[in-house]
Each structure stands twice: as structure tokens, then as C-alpha cells.
Amino acid sequence: MSKIPVMEIFGPTIQGEGMVIGKKTMFVRTGGCDYKCSWCDSSFTWDGTGSSTSMTAEEIVSDLQKIGGDQFSHVTISGGNPALHKGIGELVDQLSFLGIETAVETQGTFWKDWLTDITDVTISPKPPSSGMTTDFAKLDVFYERLSKEQTSLKVVVFDDVDFAYAEDIHSRYPEFPFYLQVGNEDATTTNDQALVSDLLEKYEWLIDKAVASKTMNKARVLPQLHTLVWGNKRGV
């Protein structure tokens, strides 16, 4: 049995972004990432400032039930990059046995067979502003192996160069539903009111970009709702 490094388990709350935006869910956040995005809002999962606990799938399910009671039927596994961990396959099996749906977000750099058993898979390749370089051969594998019903692509956009990257991604993988997401340029500020008006202004900018782009006719453009409601607070 492969153990999973867990940074935090919390909820129920709502999923604030992407393909199941607004959905009531629990969160399991795993440690470790093969990327180091310049604007990572979960850098404590990989930069040494946070610490993880090594847990079996059974222990995670037990913690989820202790914290969430019977008030949930959906669990989101986020990171870091959850696709680094083999043991998640067993977690997904156990949750599925209990009738609990699952969601995962990964940048699409490491394939794992358990991904095909996830209800809602978000692949979020990182645009140029992150400082990372996309390995398209690896992304192609996700496109081949996941169904379009269970999958979406999501690109966070900070600037015009990121937007052009998003257009490329959407055009290369047209069968996957596509989501544009506003970047949060200040993932540490505690001035919530300034953060909200800044994020809404950037959201409007991103809507305007999508409206003007024929490539984005089928796209969905979304903010991060949890950041609008709770600012940069963790564990909500």
C-alpha cells in the first residue's frame, strides 16, 4: 500500500474554480510538485514552508469522515501535483465504493492510470508567466486517455502572452471543454477589499479578451470564487 503525503484535509466547502465551480466538496491537498510556478498560490506544498503527513488511503477516508460527517459526497484532490502519487488510486477506489465522487487538478506532466477513475479531471497547463515550459508530448497522453465527459482544460491568464498560450492549448485539444481563469497576482495580501476589486477588474479584462477572440467562442471565463469570498485565507 502506497502512502500519500497529505498537507491538509478540510471542508465541506465549495470548489471555487473550474469545471465544477460552486460544487460542495471536501479537499485533500497533497504535498510535492514537479513545477515551481512563479505565482503558485500553494507553494507551501513544495517549498519547505509546510509539512505533510504520510497517510494511507484508509486513514484519509477516515479523516474525511471525521471532519465532514455525512455532509459531503464529493472530494477534490489538489496539490501540489497529485499525479505524483501512486497511492491515490486506492483512495479513489475507496471513495468510489462509498458512492463519493472525486475531482483532481494536475498540470499534466505525469500520467497515472487512476486518473481515468476520477469524476472531474482538470488539466491545467501553465502559461509562460509561470516560468515553466509545457511538454506537449506529455499533455497529448492525457488527451488520448481521458474522456471528454470527465475532463476539462484550464489555463490561468495573467497577461496577453498567457492569453495567446491559452488559445494555442484550446486549439490543440479542441475536444476538451476549455476554461480561462483570472490569475491572482497577490496571493499573500490580507487586504481583502483591494484584492476583490483588483480581481474583478482583471476578470473583466479577461472577459473582454475572450469576447474579442473567435478561438474562444466555446470557452468559459471564470474567477476564483473562494478568493473573492475569503481572500487568500487557507483551509476554506
Added chain:
Amino acid sequence: MSKIPVMEIFGPTIQGEGMVIGKKTMFVRTGGCDYKCSWCDSSFTWDGTGSSTSMTAEEIVSDLQKIGGDQFSHVTISGGNPALHKGIGELVDQLSFLGIETAVETQGTFWKDWLTDITDVTISPKPPSSGMTTDFAKLDVFYERLSKEQTSLKVVVFDDVDFAYAEDIHSRYPEFPFYLQVGNEDATTTNDQALVSDLLEKYEWLIDKAVASKTMNKARVLPQLHTLVWGNKRGV
């Protein structure tokens, strides 16, 4: 050929709420409603303060193309209650022929056969705070005739009584994906900053209610994004 009373045509912009939240779309708003909800944010469609133009499906498509160019592939038909108008069937056929998807929102009081051809149908029965009374026999017809892939239920919630009504609706029609939406108590204010913080506060209240309700385990909880971005402005 049945003409359609059109109040406004605008876009492309994004759908701010419900099952296709964030989606790039054009809007066609029809006139007339069989309800008079106390907090209706589109009362100009039925209270005599707005005026409509009687248009054929062809004229509407031509206007959509004039305004939206080739920058859209999705059209949302809203109201008022669009299901009052027989002529929308032809509009949907013509759009579908052009490869354009459609969405409709209706409170579920009048059935029309063209509803089965709509890509995204939102049925939004009105809670007690609206002052309206739900005819469940009529809602049942929508449940029988629409597929769960194309349909969602959405209930706007202003208070605890509305929330209990939402639980009833969700329990009665469990196969349809269910959306809770924050009510906008001041659909006329122009103080956008106060409106945003008020709406985000109520959104957090609604999330807390959903989190505490086992009935809402599969629900999605959403604000109106267009109101957060543009306040009560029309035609965006």
C-alpha cells in the same frame, strides 16, 4: 411564422450564472412574463417600462450576426419567460442549423416542445420570497420530458424559508443537477462597491447553509458573476 417580442439583443459577453456560468454567449431577451416576482431583476420585460419589437426568427438571427459577427457560437434566450413564445422553436432550429448552441431559462410554468432542442435548459422555480406559488404538476412535466444532460434546476435564495423550498425542489427532482443562487436584494442600486460586498457576504451565508445541509451534498452554490463585475447595469 410566429413572431417573437424581443426586448434586447446583446453580446457577446459571458453567462453570469447557473449551469453554464462563465460561458461566452449572446443574449436575446424576450418580453412578457406570467409571473410578477417581487424581486424580479428584469421587470422591464413585463411591467410596461420597457418596449419590445416583434421579430421573426430570421430577423433575430440576422441581428445576432450583425452584432456578434463570428465571435459567438452560443445564444442564451432569456426573459421574461421565453417559454411563452411559440416562435422560439424556429429560432432554435435556425441557430442549430448554423452550429450555434442555445440556452434558455424559464420558471417552468408553460411547456413548449422546442425546449427539448435547447442545449442548456435552466428551470428556475421561484421560492416563497418571490410572492409566487409553484404549480408542481406543471414542473413535473419538465422533469418527464427533458433529459438530465441538458437540464438543471436553479433556485434563487434570499432567506431560510427560500432555502427550505430549495431543499424540497432538489429532493423532488433528484436527477436534475441542482444550483443554488444568491439573491440580489437591490436590483436598482448604482453603488457597485457596496453591492459587491453585500453580495459576497450573502454568498458566504448561502455556502454555509449548503455546507450544513446533507440534502445539498450534490448541489452547486453560485453568485451572479455579471452583477459582481458590472453591478445592475443592463446589456452587458
